[in-house]
Amino acid sequence: MRPLTFSRLLLHCAILSAILFVVVVIALKLGAVPVSLYGLGRDLLRVLFRQTSQLSSEYQLIIFDIRLPRILLGIFVGASLAVAGASFQALLRNPLADPYVLGVSSGAAVGAIIALIVEPHLSLAPAVAALLTPVGAFLGAALTVTAVYFLGLRQGQIDSSTLLLAGIISASLLSAIIMFFMATLTGGNYRGMAFWMMGELSTPPQRIVSLVLRFGFFLAAGAIYTTASDLNLLLAGEKEAMHLGVDVRRVRLVVYIAASLLTGLAVSVSGAIGYVGLLVPHVMRLLFGSDHRILLPTAAFGGAIALVVADTLARTVVSPAELPVGAMTAIAGAPLFLYLMRRRLA
Amino acid sequence: MRKDAQRIILAAGAVTALMLCPATLCPTLRAQSPTAIPAATRLNKDFVDEVGRTVRVPQPVQRVISLAPSLTETIYALGLQERLVADTDFCDYPPEALKKPKVGGAINPSLEQIVALRPDLVLVTKSLNRLETVHALDGLGIPSYATDPHTVEEIVSSTERLAGVLGVPDAGAALAADLERHLADLRQRLSGLPPRHVLFVVWSDPLISAGKNTFIADALRLAGASSIVDSSQDWPQMSLEEVVRLQPDFLVFAESHSDSGQSQFDLLAERPGWRGLDAVRNRRFAVISDAVNRPAPRIVSAIEDLARQLHPEVFSAHPEGEKEKKIPPSAQPPLSSSLMASSDGDSTLLEVCVCAP
Numbered sequence: 001m002r003p004l005t006f007s008r009l010l011l012h013c014a015i016l017s018a019i020l021f022v023v024v025v026i027a028l029k030l031g032a033v034p035v036s037l038y039g040l041g042r043d044l045l046r047v048l049f050r051q052t053s054q055l056s057s058e059y060q061l062i063i064f065d066i067r068l069p070r071i072l073l074g075i076f077v078g079a080s081l082a083v084a085g086a087s088f089q090a091l092l093r094n095p096l097a098d099p100y101v102l103g104v105s106s107g108a109a110v111g112a113i114i115a116l117i118v119e120p121h122l123s124l125a126p127a128v129a130a131l132l133t134p135v136g137a138f139l140g141a142a143l144t145v146t147a148v149y150f151l152g153l154r155q156g157q158i159d160s161s162t163l164l165l166a167g168i169i170s171a172s173l174l175s176a177i178i179m180f181f182m183a184t185l186t187g188g189n190y191r192g193m194a195f196w197m198m199g200e201l202s203t204p205p206q207r208i209v210s211l212v213l214r215f216g217f218f219l220a221a222g223a224i225y226t227t228a229s230d231l232n233l234l235l236a237g238e239k240e241a242m243h244l245g246v247d248v249r250r251v252r253l254v255v256y257i258a259a260s261l262l263t264g265l266a267v268s269v270s271g272a273i274g275y276v277g278l279l280v281p282h283v284m285r286l287l288f289g290s291d292h293r294i295l296l297p298t299a300a301f302g303g304a305i306a307l308v309v310a311d312t313l314a315r316t317v318v319s320p321a322e323l324p325v326g327a328m329t330a331i332a333g334a335p336l337f338l339y340l341m342r343r344r345l346a
Numbered sequence: 347m348r349k350d351a352q353r354i355i356l357a358a359g360a361v362t363a364l365m366l367c368p369a370t371l372c373p374t375l376r377a378q379s380p381t382a383i384p385a386a387t388r389l390n391k392d393f394v395d396e397v398g399r400t401v402r403v404p405q406p407v408q409r410v411i412s413l414a415p416s417l418t419e420t421i422y423a424l425g426l427q428e429r430l431v432a433d434t435d436f437c438d439y440p441p442e443a444l445k446k447p448k449v450g451g452a453i454n455p456s457l458e459q460i461v462a463l464r465p466d467l468v469l470v471t472k473s474l475n476r477l478e479t480v481h482a483l484d485g486l487g488i489p490s491y492a493t494d495p496h497t498v499e500e501i502v503s504s505t506e507r508l509a510g511v512l513g514v515p516d517a518g519a520a521l522a523a524d525l526e527r528h529l530a531d532l533r534q535r536l537s538g539l540p541p542r543h544v545l546f547v548v549w550s551d552p553l554i555s556a557g558k559n560t561f562i563a564d565a566l567r568l569a570g571a572s573s574i575v576d577s578s579q580d581w582p583q584m585s586l587e588e589v590v591r592l593q594p595d596f597l598v599f600a601e602s603h604s605d606s607g608q609s610q611f612d613l614l615a616e617r618p619g620w621r622g623l624d625a626v627r628n629r630r631f632a633v634i635s636d637a638v639n640r641p642a643p644r645i646v647s648a649i650e651d652l653a654r655q656l657h658p659e660v661f662s663a664h665p666e667g668e669k670e671k672k673i674p675p676s677a678q679p680p681l682s683s684s685l686m687a688s689s690d691g692d693s694t695l696l697e698v699c700v701c702a703p
Contacts, residue, residue: 031458032450032456032458032459033458033459033461033462061461061486062458062461062462065461065485065486066457066458066461066486067458183583184579200454202454203476203478203482204478204481204482204485206481315456319456321435321450321451321454321456322450322454322456
């Protein structure tokens with residue numbers, strides 16, 4: 001294996017974070033209420049120099065309390081989905097694997113909805129009640145991953161097409177369950193449920209939930225990163241990796257749990273957003289190669305950039321109304337995916 | 347060959363790098379940014395809204411944003427339109443409400459627009475708006491007052507309470523008294539009459555009606571009708587079989603444009619299964635204003651309109667006392683009496699054709 005050069009990783013990450021920074025500034029500027037680039041720059045500088053008392057109060061609520069939290073949410077959701085997608089693709093040795101295609105996102109959505117339904121019947125402290133949805137989403141994601149994995153086995157080996165079929169069928173079954181809940185439940189606060197189907201970032205999660213999202217992202221992504229070298233060896237096949245001394249069972253366990261956590265957290269705050277987990281790892285692989293020690297961090301940045309761009313478009317194209325960001329990622333993602341697929345075939 | 351140490355350093359480095367930039371920036375900012383509206387020297391008054399939250403409302407309320415068409419109508423009915431600084435894309439009544447600045451839809455309003463308009467108070471209604479929107483407004487320090495009427499009676503009392511919150515209790519009391527007077531008159535006229543069995547068509551494709559716990563079901567009751575739908579779901583999707591089995595006396599449509607109700611009826615009548623309905627064969631249907639779909643004061647006039655169409659006999663020009671003698675309950679025209687749409691079709695004036703049995 002090619003030795004990892006620290007400077008190469010740093011260079012890639014520096015380039016990507018510069019792009020992310022530019023994207024965030026643009027996203028901060030654009031929105032239903034116009035904000036001048038000059039005013040925005042002045043406010044950002046004041047924040048950097050801790051002179052918050054001098055902030056022009058005019059739009060700071062809009063920029064710092066509405067747009068920035070939403071952009072941060074997009075960054076973490078996008079990064080979570082892309083890292084989960086990259087690790088699923090490596091572990092299942094399947095370029096089509098991603099949380100959405102495998103039904104993991106739908107499983108997380110069903111878990112979140114069930115949590116939403118049982119929550120009023122349990123008398124919980126508000127902070128605990130707020131965390132019930134992410135926990136339900138994580139459990140839903142983990143159960144779905146397990147089920148799809150076992151359904152995708154053929155004579156003890158993961159079979160690509162069986163696995164994908166199992167994922168797609170599970171996803172459609174779980175979507176039908178969501179439809180069923182939507183049709184039969186009344187009286188509660190289920191109006192937002194359509195958002196689990198399409199995915200959107202317009203609903204700010206409660207404070208405790210966004211803290212858990214950030215913390216969980218670093219924890220799970222860090223855990224996956226410790227298996228990066230093993231994932232590289234796994235690309236050659238499970239048996240081959242085992243002969244090379246990889247503890248395949250441990251890697252599988254770590255990656256499944258961590259990727260389910262990433263998916264569950266992302267889905268619980270944003271619904272099921274497709275294509276980010278599928279496409280971003282592919283693009284990063286084309287750009288920076290398939291060494292997971294570089295791929296995983298670059299995919300995190302790439303996912304963040306992609307989702308912030310998609311969400312900025314979603315909230316500006318038909319302003320002041322909004323599109324679901326999941327529609328935006330699909331509109332941009334599907335043709336790009338087809339293009340990449342054709343190019344690979346050619 | 348494992349370079350565990352290096353990997354861990356790398357991971358830790360990446361984590362701290364990421365943590366340092368945005369994640370830590372936000373909380374400090376949130377703590378430092380001041381609350382939305384400078385409360386300055388204005389007085390605040392606490393109200394308990396209809397979902398039980400205590401809302402601190404600056405007095406007097408000068409800038410209101412409505413996040414529901416019904417609330418927009420109520421504000422106009424109370425004569426407070428000058429204080430309405432924005433409403434939703436769906437607020438279309440009265441027509442002037444269309445010209446107000448918009449903050450997007452009721453389900454997904456633009457928080458940015460709301461903040462930019464610096465409202466004293468945002469009005470929401472539980473049946474339409476989302477809890478998440480209210481949470482988000484709370485987080486931004488913008489007070490929001492929620493209404494939650496489930497019956498026509500509650501629509502009236504809710505209107506009166508809202509008038510109190512907005513600082514015009516007298517206008518609220520007058521409006522409520524007027525509405526009550528109309529309802530009492532209606533109740534008196536319709537007393538003793540058997541209710542018409544109706545199918546209220548909320549949406550025709552797929553067929554959606556209103557459940558028994560909605561204010562629409564209550565409005566139908568007050569208009570001397572009873573819905574054939576006995577569902578605890580608010581907006582049940584009905585199967586045609588079920589409708590044919592229950593054989594409604596009348597189909598009721600709510601329309602904003604007066605003649606599209608009839609075209610809606612004609613469309614339904616052309617569909618195969620619907621011809622089996624007596625109400626369709628005899629063209630018995632009523633078209634009322636879509637005000638019936640909104641929990642706002644205007645619903646009372648829609649109820650009166652429906653009552654007139656379903657029970658025309660008690661709305662003749664004669665004063666009430668005489669009418670009671672002329673048409674005793676026993677001499678009620680039987681169900682064969684049908685409302686026929688006038689033949690020219692461009693008018694909604696419905697004529698009564700009493701076919702003697």
